Amino acid sequence: MIIGVVGLGLIGGSFCRAVKAKTRHQCLGLDQDFNVLEEALKIGAIDGILEVQELQNCDLVIVCLHPKQTISFLTEHAGDFKKGGIVIDTCGIKTAVVEAVEDPLRQNGVTFIGAHPMAGREFSGFFYSLPDLYEGASFIMTPSPDVDSEKLEVVRNLAKALGFSRIVLTDCQTHDETIAFTSQIAHVISNAYVKSPTLQNQSGFSAGSYQDLSRVAKLNEDMWTDLFLMNQQPLLFELNTVIEHLQEYRNALERQDAEGLRGLLRDGRILKENA
């Protein structure tokens, strides 16, 4: 089939490279940066450049833009896609995106399936994209109940072909609540952690735990601000939860309550062991 990829950053670029490396589908790329398109053509990551007026030729379009851009692109171009075609997004939050774009696309005879490839790097841009970025990762889909099962199968088969090892079907709310925990709060914590004044002494004192905890502090603040605000309630819940738990350790430590502290640490260890 003809696959169009909109936005050739880390995620979109990796989709292009994976499609060309692992399937026989045709892959066209749309990006506002002509240098990126030229580079993608040069290294064979795309078969050709995709213009907006050619979206109607694509059987499947993968939109790899930030959440707000995804919503504006899909609502502006809702009438430009192939009737009977499929559009998926790749945003880290689903309720806000799906609610905004599903109806306009449906009214134009296009099937929209919310998707979230669970992969990334602490770098962004086409330059860092990889044909194997999705190898072994989860591919989450939040299809509405009325989505045709054959269309779902098309996307599922493509995801498997690109290297995803696990396809997860869920609803938007469960996705957003879970992602607030597995991804969003992890980024907030990492970003908050490095604000200790002790950071300046860390060189030479850093074993794995500092490296792990600080890794995702280096984030794109524009994209994550949007993601956080579009998932306000679930993220607020996680923030309140972790702050309350941290206060328990702090209070036990302040009281020099060895048994209390040991119990708190034991509870966490057991939860992790069973996770």
Added chain:
Amino acid sequence: MIIGVVGLGLIGGSFCRAVKAKTRHQCLGLDQDFNVLEEALKIGAIDGILEVQELQNCDLVIVCLHPKQTISFLTEHAGDFKKGGIVIDTCGIKTAVVEAVEDPLRQNGVTFIGAHPMAGREFSGFFYSLPDLYEGASFIMTPSPDVDSEKLEVVRNLAKALGFSRIVLTDCQTHDETIAFTSQIAHVISNAYVKSPTLQNQSGFSAGSYQDLSRVAKLNEDMWTDLFLMNQQPLLFELNTVIEHLQEYRNALERQDAEGLRGLLRDGRILKENA
């Protein structure tokens, strides 16, 4: 020289294996678990079993016990070491250990040097020890000003021979404050993070950030309770610091303050980029 290793867990076992794999020193092991000693002998990790009354034959003794055990072992056996010999510990906190054991050993003609190998695994015990555990790691020493420079050189050269890539000399207070940040608070945060009820949904939604943040939640609560209580003030400072910062993100999110949130995230990104 003859090196004695007291406590053949992950850290001590790895010292034994590294000494035998990378140097020509003789290595003797002391442990309360005879099965561990037999296994260490069998695989050539030690040249022989070390009895307490033979401590006086060792030029260098590396004590690889938990902090409280380290203190009790060294104060009980302060008179059993070789006069003119060297004893080092491997505890994750230094002030409490050095203050307790340095004087008794000094009075017995033994040089004590506080040490902290910055390496570990999320598993414990001799079974998980590795000859290459220290490859590329930092070796921190907190020698008192009166420590003979030749003795310091003996330990430094051994550390380099065992694979440590960086030798850091500092004082106990700086060590403890820094380690509260790079290691201790990271373990508390990880242990607190997994207590969210959302943990039960994480399967299939976990990219790198969840894995990184939850890794050290699986900790030995007995050892870490001791470490935390023996480093109360620096760890309380880090706990209060990170809680205050997390509250800033929470408040910005609650107010839907995009500019405030973006600014908080940007500050963290820049700190990490420059760390």
